[in-house]
Amino acid sequence: MKNLKTLEIGKNVKLTLIPESKFKTNLVSVYILRELDRKEVTKNALLPGILKSGCDKYKTLGQLTNREEELYGSYLNAGISKRGEHQVLGFSILGVNEKYLDEKILGGCIDLLNEIINNPLIVDGGFSEEYLKIEKEILKDSIMGIINDKGTYAMKQASEIMFEGEPYAISGKGYIEDLDDINGVNLYQHYKNILKTSPIEIIIEGEFDESEVVELIKERFTFDRGDIIDLPKEEFYKEVDEVKEVKETMDIAQGKLVMGYRCNVDYLDEERYYSLLLGSRILGGGADSKLFVNVREKESLCYTIYSTIQKSKSTMMVCSGIEAENYERTVELVKEQVQKLKDGDITETEIANAKIAFINSLNSLNDEIGRLSDFYFSQSIAKNKSDLDEIKNMINKSTKEDIVDAVKDIQLDTIYFLSK
Secondary structure: OOOOEEEEEEOOEEEEEEEOOOOOEEEEEEEEEEEOOOOOHHHHHHHHHHHHHOEOOOOOHHHHHHHHHHOOOOEEEEEEEEEOOEEEEEEEEEEEOHHHOOOOOHHHHHHHHHHHHHOEOEEOOEEOHHHHHHHHHHHHHHHHHHHHOHHHHHHHHHHHHHOOOOHHHOOOOOOHHHHHHOOHHHHHHHHHHHHHHOOEEEEEEEOOOHHHHHHHHHHHOOOOOOOOOOOOOOOOOOOOOOOEEEEEEOOOOOEEEEEEEEOOOOOOOHHHHHHHHHHHHHHHOOOOOHHHHHHHHOOOOEEEEEEEEEOOOOEEEEEEEEOHHHHHHHHHHHHHHHHHHHHOOOOHHHHHHHHHHHHHHHHHHHOOOOHHHHHHHHHHHOOOOOOHHHHHHHHHHOOHHHHHHHHOOOEEEEEEEEEO
C-alpha cells in the first residue's frame, strides 16, 4: 500500500496510518500484546469488558453510550483475541468521517478511547467489584458456550491434543477455574503492569489529515512505560514421531473430524508460505478442491470438508462433518488427497482457481473498514514486511513446483473425532 506509514511514537508504541477515502467512517484501533501465558490469560480475557463498562470520566455504560451518541453515534469496541502464541487486548472506536459533519470529532473519539484505556474506573484501589462480577459471568458463559458449537469445540479439543506442552494449546478465552482468585485489586495491579510492559500498536484507518492525527495521538495517548516484554517467535518446526488418535463421544447429531498436520514452513519465508497457502486451497479451500470433489461429491462421505492453515505454527487443519460409520473411509481419503498434493498431482486449472480465490480474498480487504487494519496488524506482529501488492505478486508467480516444494514436509500429527 503506497501511502501506508508507520511511526514509533513512544517506547515500543507503534502508530500505523492507513489512508482510505472510500469509507464514510474512520477507525482508531489500539492493540496491546501479551505472551500466551497460562498464569495470566484469564485476567487478560476479563480486562476488555471491564474497561469498556465505565471509566473515571464516564462511570457507567450509560454515560459512555451518551458520549458515543454526542460523537454522532461513534462506536466503542473492546475484546480479546489469540494470535498465534500471543494474546491481544484490542480496543477501537469507529466514528463518522469529519468531511460529512459540521464539526471535528476525531479528537473527541481519540479522547474517549484513551479514557477507557488509560483512565479506568477505580473503586477502593481496584476495578469495580460490581462490574467485575458481571464480566466474570459473561466470560464464564462464553467459555462454557464453546461446547454448544460442536465444530468449534472439536477444533479446540484437537488443538489442545496436538499442541500439548506448547503455548499454543493455552486457551485465549481463559479458564473458569481461575475466576475465583481474581478480584478488583489484583486485576487492576495486573492491568497497570500490562500497560507498562506490553508492546502497543495503534492503527488509524480512513480519511484524515496525517500531521493532525499524529499530533492528536501523541497528545492523547501517553502511556507510563517500563521494561517492555519480549514476544518470542513461535516454534513452528516439529517432526512427528507418532500420530495421535483421539475419539470422544457426546450426544450430537453429526460427527466432527479434525485432522491436524505439521507443515514445517517458516512464515518469514514468504514466497514458500504463500505457496503453502495455495496448496491448502487446492486441497480443501472450496467447491473445486480435492477434498470437496473426492470426499464429499464423489463418495458422499461428509456434509462439509475444508482445510485451513494456522500461520504462526505452520499447521494445517482438515475439518469435516461426517457420520460415525464413515470415519475410517474419510480418514483414508483425506490421507490419499494430501499425498496426491505432495506428489504433485495438481492441474493447472486447480492452481489457477486457487490463485483467483486468493487474489479475490485480498482484494476484498478494501471492502469494509477495519479489514486492512487487522491485516496490517497481523503482518506487524509476524514481522512480515510485504504489502498487499507484493503478496499478490508472490501468489501469481508461484508455480506447481513451488507448491509441491512448500507442501512436501506436511506430516499428519493428530486425528480427533467427536461423535455419538
